[in-house]
Amino acid sequence: MNLRAIWEFIAGDSRRAPVAVAIAIVTAIVLVRMAPASTIAGVAFACIVALGLAAAVFERT
């Protein structure tokens, strides 16, 4: 089993969803360091993941 197969096993065939998760992580890291309440970082993370899901649903694979 190669790395690509393992990746597809976990993340499926969408390219947009993993990109959204990566953006969400970077955003959350920045917000956790800056924001007075870290819940804001959590909410931002969930919203970006949801946008990623939307992008993945309308993605051509």
Add this chain to the structure above:
Amino acid sequence: MNGWTLAGTSFLASAVEAVEALTIVLAVGVARSWPIALRATAYALLALAAIVAVFGPLLHLIPIDALKLVVGIVLTLFGLAWLRKAILRYAGRKALRDEDAAYEREVATLRAAEESQADKIGFVTAFKAVLIEGLEVAIIVVTFGAGSTLALGWSAAGAACAVVLVSLVGLALKSPASRVPENAMKFVVGVMLTSFGTFWTGEGLGVAWWGADLSLLFLAVFYLAVSGVLVAIARAPRTVRA
């Protein structure tokens, strides 16, 4: 974290995978022979047990925040993949998985195989099905149970109940469990996995969630609502520009 929630999510996810594996095992049993199907299943379960035994304890060697982050990211990706498929199926953009059709396809393939090769093909087919579907279950069980021994117990108990229940029903009926609402289960599991993944990734990054574990419920409702809207949008007929 609530043990029943862990066990319930693990149960649903494992039931979906068990139905898919059982379909193939039944096809091999009916088209070739039951000893081959059962032997392949037993070997695959042994291989799975070995994988979990080796990699499961390693998780406890990783610092808890790093572990939550890794587990959270894997669960989020896993959940999004399940949820995307379920949304596309509900929206009619992807065919619903038909266990009857999958079963007939496997039986036809095995019957068409040359006699000398058929037993080997049957064994490999059943082994792969149980191993791959079982790996998905193992990932869910181990990642959900990574937090503590108690959590691992709840998670494993949910999975075990699902596998035993689906196997008993399948063996009693000797036919694919096509009446199981597989897509609805995948939809729910996708929402749960994405919610748990978001929660743990956040904790791993240092987010102090409002309401602690209660925020899991808010996350699940949020992702459920977003998914419902996406199904409605994806289902709507597209206007074609002139």
